[in-house]
Amino acid sequence: QEIQKSIENRLKGVKYKVAIMSGKGGVGKSFVTANLAFALAFKGKKVAVLDADFYGPSIPKMMGTEGQRVFATDQGLMPVVGPLGVKIVSVDFMLPDDTTPVIWRGPMLSNAMLELLENVNWGELDYLLIDLPPGTGDAPLTVAQMIPNITGAIIVTIPSEVSQKVVMKSINFAKRLNIPILGIVENMSGFTCPCDGKTYPIFGSGGGKKIAQEAGVDFLGSIPLDPRISECNDKGLPFFIEYPESPAAKS
Amino acid sequence: QEIQKSIENRLKGVKYKVAIMSGKGGVGKSFVTANLAFALAFKGKKVAVLDADFYGPSIPKMMGTEGQRVFATDQGLMPVVGPLGVKIVSVDFMLPDDTTPVIWRGPMLSNAMLELLENVNWGELDYLLIDLPPGTGDAPLTVAQMIPNITGAIIVTIPSEVSQKVVMKSINFAKRLNIPILGIVENMSGFTCPCDGKTYPIFGSGGGKKIAQEAGVDFLGSIPLDPRISECNDKGLPFFIEYPESPAAKS
Ligand SMILES: Nc1ncnc2c1ncn2[C@@H]1O[C@H](COP(=O)(O)OP(=O)(O)O)[C@@H](O)[C@H]1O
Numbered sequence: 001q002e003i004q005k006s007i008e009n010r011l012k013g014v015k016y017k018v019a020i021m022s023g024k025g026g027v028g029k030s031f032v033t034a035n036l037a038f039a040l041a042f043k044g045k046k047v048a049v050l051d052a053d054f055y056g057p058s059i060p061k062m063m064g065t066e067g068q069r070v071f072a073t074d075q076g077l078m079p080v081v082g083p084l085g086v087k088i089v090s091v092d093f094m095l096p097d098d099t100t101p102v103i104w105r106g107p108m109l110s111n112a113m114l115e116l117l118e119n120v121n122w123g124e125l126d127y128l129l130i131d132l133p134p135g136t137g138d139a140p141l142t143v144a145q146m147i148p149n150i151t152g153a154i155i156v157t158i159p160s161e162v163s164q165k166v167v168m169k170s171i172n173f174a175k176r177l178n179i180p181i182l183g184i185v186e187n188m189s190g191f192t193c194p195c196d197g198k199t200y201p202i203f204g205s206g207g208g209k210k211i212a213q214e215a216g217v218d219f220l221g222s223i224p225l226d227p228r229i230s231e232c233n234d235k236g237l238p239f240f241i242e243y244p245e246s247p248a249a250k251s
Numbered sequence: 252q253e254i255q256k257s258i259e260n261r262l263k264g265v266k267y268k269v270a271i272m273s274g275k276g277g278v279g280k281s282f283v284t285a286n287l288a289f290a291l292a293f294k295g296k297k298v299a300v301l302d303a304d305f306y307g308p309s310i311p312k313m314m315g316t317e318g319q320r321v322f323a324t325d326q327g328l329m330p331v332v333g334p335l336g337v338k339i340v341s342v343d344f345m346l347p348d349d350t351t352p353v354i355w356r357g358p359m360l361s362n363a364m365l366e367l368l369e370n371v372n373w374g375e376l377d378y379l380l381i382d383l384p385p386g387t388g389d390a391p392l393t394v395a396q397m398i399p400n401i402t403g404a405i406i407v408t409i410p411s412e413v414s415q416k417v418v419m420k421s422i423n424f425a426k427r428l429n430i431p432i433l434g435i436v437e438n439m440s441g442f443t444c445p446c447d448g449k450t451y452p453i454f455g456s457g458g459g460k461k462i463a464q465e466a467g468v469d470f471l472g473s474i475p476l477d478p479r480i481s482e483c484n485d486k487g488l489p490f491f492i493e494y495p496e497s498p499a500a501k502s
């Protein structure tokens with residue numbers, strides 16, 4: 001197809017393409033994507049982030065680039081450049097304002113996604129991180145079917161059993177579409193109270209390891225529930241943590 | 252249209268139709284829906300729940316009805332009956348097993364939703380609660396456009412600023428589609444540590460009230476982060492809480 005060729009052309013300078021997915025919303029996919037991007041950029045890598053969640057984009061705010069715009073030039077659509085030189089593309093950079101709902105049905109969403117993939121000028125990159133929305137519908141399908149040679153997917157979950165069920169669906173989705181699974185990151189593993197240093201497993205515990213075993217994939221590590229994480233995300237600042245960011249960053 | 256008529260016919264015995272939405276995933280929509288249904292049934296009301304999240308259904312597990320089936324009879328599709336007599340319909344009751352991903356694009360999803368709305372025999376009900384998926388795409392649109400006279404929507408959020416942005420989109424979605432907003436419930440407001448009784452605002456604080464003011468709607472109350480809630484949800488047991496469930500239950 002014509003479209004496939006022009007997408008390949010736009011992505012030919014990208015070494016690794018990694019999707020961050022979960023199936024379940026609110027588990028921390030955007031937080032993990034933003035901090036992975038910051039951590040890789042901090043090590044001197046050339047990194048970009050594609051916020052593929054058109055209905056609920058959180059990347060612009062988490063990466064300190066709220067209200068910026070993507071401009072069209074004769075070289076194509078130029079990404080916004082955030083902290084540490086990370087290039088970012090999100091639908092929020094193309095809307096009148098960021099409280100405007102994107103009320104699109106599947107076909108319109110897929111077309112908008114294809115427009116982006118065909119026209120964004122990413123340049124030379126070591127990593128393109130793709131923050132996928134919850135679910136296994138149009139956006140993940142278009143990404144999986146139209147982006148050539150995806151290096152792999154990092155699956156994010158929280159410990160609860162309710163979330164595991166839905167996360168297993170997205171693992172089976174990745175397997176069906178031949179996307180290699182790089183591993184599982186468990187987020188919001190427990191809150192360590194400053195008053196006594198005790199850890200309270202608010203969403204339960206062990207869910208991430210269990211899924212990794214069931215699905216036969218690596219467990220990349222866990223990230224605690226930490227008020228400073230939520231605060232950094234709200235302020236758009238990188239939160240470097242000694243948790244799986246290092247194993248996840250190696251992938 | 253033909254379809255609209257048969258949906259109206261199926262819903263003519265339902266007094267109140269309430270959508271529980273948020274735009275953002277993982278804020279506790281399914282938890283609020285399940286407990287609202289249990290609380291209303293506990294007061295003797297006839298209640299049903301439609302799990303409109305086809306990609307990530309959590310209602311069956313939270314309401315203790317995992318693995319059950321919906322059967323077709325000459326009267327139509329008969330809902331599963333859960334604890335306290337609550338009737339439940341979810342796509343998980345129609346899949347081979349609940350880790351099978353629903354890999355459908357928009358049009359297929361909308362058709363499946365219409366099939367359900369046309370064929371489920373709800374019978375006489377006081378309340379039909381509709382648990383909407385995250386986003387403002389095919390599922391919320393089909394519900395908003397095809398279900399006649401929706402009583403209103405309850406919006407669920409967590410306190411973080413990142414979530415508020417996305418929740419505002421779903422409020423604007425409801426306003427555009429003329430769905431009255433019954434109010435805002437803030438969930439995961441803070442964790443009260445048993446060791447010292449101090450409350451830690453893990454996801455920040457005040458987000459729910461702020462959105463209620465900005466959008467000019469009622470603030471129905473807040474629910475704390477509580478490990479017992481996550482546990483009850485994983486076990487499919489009703490967790491009666493003295494928080495906004497009472498004001499929300501009145502709506
Ligand atoms: N480990 C954590 N500790 C505290 N807050 C977190 C953590 N991970 C994510 N958050 C917060 O939880 C909310 C949901 O995270 P987000 O990355 O938007 O999830 P998703 O992209 O899966 O929907 C955000 O407000 C974010 O700041």
Ligand SMILES: Nc1ncnc2c1ncn2[C@@H]1O[C@H](COP(=O)(O)OP(=O)(O)O)[C@@H](O)[C@H]1O
Pocket residue numbers: 025026160161162163202203273275276277278279280281282283309438439440474475476477478480481482484485
């Ligand atoms: N107040 C709360 N305290 C502790 N856990 C909660 C609370 N509300 C929801 N949960 C848990 O958080 C996860 C997400 O909730 P869920 O209702 O599935 O969200 P949504 O339907 O918005 O995606 C589930 O594991 C649920 O058990």
Ligand SMILES: [Zn+2]
Pocket residue numbers: 193194195196444445446447
């Ligand atoms: Zn404590």
